[in-house]
Amino acid sequence: MLTFLHAADLHLDAPFHALPPDRAAERRREQRQLLTRLAQVAQQAQVDLVFLCGDLFDSQRVRPETLQALHQVLEEMEAPVFLAPGNHDPYTDASPYGKFPWPSHVHLFTTPTPERVALPQLGAVVYGSAFTAPHRMEGPLTGFHAQEEGAEAFGCFHGDLSSPHSRYGPITPGEIAASGLNYLALGHIHAASGPQRAGKTYYAWPGCPEGRGFDETGDKGVYLGQLEGGHVSLEFVPLARRRYLTPEVDITGQDPAQALTAFLQTARSEDIVRLALVGERDPDREPDLTDLTALTALASGYFYSASLTDRTTLPQALWARQGEDTLTGLFLRTMAQRIQEAPADQRPLLERAVRFGLAALEGREEPQ
The missing domain is CATH 3.60.21.10 (Metallo-dependent phosphatases)
Known part of the structure; x- marks a missing residue:
């Protein structure tokens, strides 16, 4: 041998x-x-x-x-x-x-x-x-x-x-x-x-x-x-001293900071990462730049190098009325198609329009 x-x-x-x-x-x-x-x-x-x-x-x-x-x-x-x-x-x-x-x-x-x-x-x-x-x-x-x-x-x-x-x-x-x-x-x-x-x-x-x-x-x-x-x-x-990784952190049903903290407890601090928040976010809360900055700082303080992006989506329940023969149904169907066809960098703005549009149609307070 x-x-x-x-x-x-x-x-x-x-x-x-x-x-x-x-x-x-x-x-x-x-x-x-x-x-x-x-x-x-x-x-x-x-x-x-x-x-x-x-x-x-x-x-x-x-x-x-x-x-x-x-x-x-x-x-x-x-x-x-x-x-x-x-x-x-x-x-x-x-x-x-x-x-x-x-x-x-x-x-x-x-x-x-x-x-x-x-x-x-x-x-x-x-x-x-x-x-x-x-x-x-x-x-x-x-x-x-x-x-x-x-x-x-x-x-x-x-x-x-x-x-x-x-x-x-x-x-x-x-x-x-x-x-x-x-x-x-x-x-x-x-x-x-x-x-x-x-x-x-x-x-x-x-x-x-x-x-x-x-x-x-x-x-x-x-x-x-x-x-x-x-x-x-x-x-x-x-043999690698440091790995390049692109992990995803699912925040569905969780506070984003808590979800990220739980992920960090299982990760190697030596690595270089591009983190992405995924899953369904709170439909009544707009993704906040201050929150993302704080989450990025949390990750950067743990890893050798880290960046963070928000790829979360609106809850599926928000789209439940697409099939209705109503103005709300027509609005949701139109926006769903626009989001599907839009470039990735334009989808967050269109999703924001959906949330504000539904609030207006249903007579609710504007989302945060």
């Missing part, structure tokens, strides 16, 4: 443009700490192989402290490490890869053509290649086939399965099935794919181990894998 660690898309030294400069710098420091957690996983599992499948760096510009942290972590890893540069950090003369003193057990792939590295002590062989420019129209597996006898064959590549016309190393299921590999470790896709299979070849993308924005939400991490008897099993290991 062979065990391996599969990671990709660390994007070290990402700019974190959406955060204030001090928070962005803190997030980059936390990315460097991610390297330590990566090494700890490898050491605790006593892996035989480590695959870093591209976009280790976010760009060609890398801070000295990042290179120092990377060097220290790689030195501590005892297993052979294989690194395939990706589209964000292609291998060039100007890239940090060409200037970095890699430890002897780290193998850096430097050419678009797949390279073969034999590991007779493990009964294994590893193939890999590199991006040498930000785009790569020819797929890394085009025309590739591993012809191994009595050795477990691994691949370490950066590539994209989404389209055969991708500019980022297109890969097809047919090429994977024809590769002759036991396991194909891939990078580029930032969401964990789970174990996949084409023909006899298992493959996966672990996703990025640390989210950088709300397009990379939820748990992020790496894969611990085992290969035995031609079968591959993968275990997802969360």
Whole structure:
């Protein structure tokens, strides 16, 4: 049995443009700490192989402290490490890869053509290649086939399965099935794919181990894998210091502050969130900017960073008279259709019109 660690898309030294400069710098420091957690996983599992499948760096510009942290972590890893540069950090003369003193057990792939590295002590062989420019129209597996006898064959590549016309190393299921590999470790896709299979070849993308924005939400991490008897099993290991989340807090039948407080008691304060209030609100109370400001302050005081939006709706009971052959019924039917067709940012104003219109039709006091 062979065990391996599969990671990709660390994007070290990402700019974190959406955060204030001090928070962005803190997030980059936390990315460097991610390297330590990566090494700890490898050491605790006593892996035989480590695959870093591209976009280790976010760009060609890398801070000295990042290179120092990377060097220290790689030195501590005892297993052979294989690194395939990706589209964000292609291998060039100007890239940090060409200037970095890699430890002897780290193998850096430097050419678009797949390279073969034999590991007779493990009964294994590893193939890999590199991006040498930000785009790569020819797929890394085009025309590739591993012809191994009595050795477990691994691949370490950066590539994209989404389209055969991708500019980022297109890969097809047919090429994977024809590769002759036991396991194909891939990078580029930032969401964990789970174990996949084409023909006899298992493959996966672990996703990025640390989210950088709300397009990379939820748990992020790496894969611990085992290969035995031609079968591959993968275990997802969360590593993210902070998660980007978009939770919803249902306030139906509750005071919004109490509902939010109850939610905070179950949440991780380290996370970065965009909260949305949902559900049915009190029909006699207008959403108040002061209330939303206070709720936002409550959330911001708990999380690393938080914002809050109101997506609540009027109670369904308010629409119960739509079917009436009355002026009220006609009004409700007309407004319901307008709300359904309106852009999301215009719906709160239309719902407010419904509440005030019903009050006028029924001779009641205006809503608060």
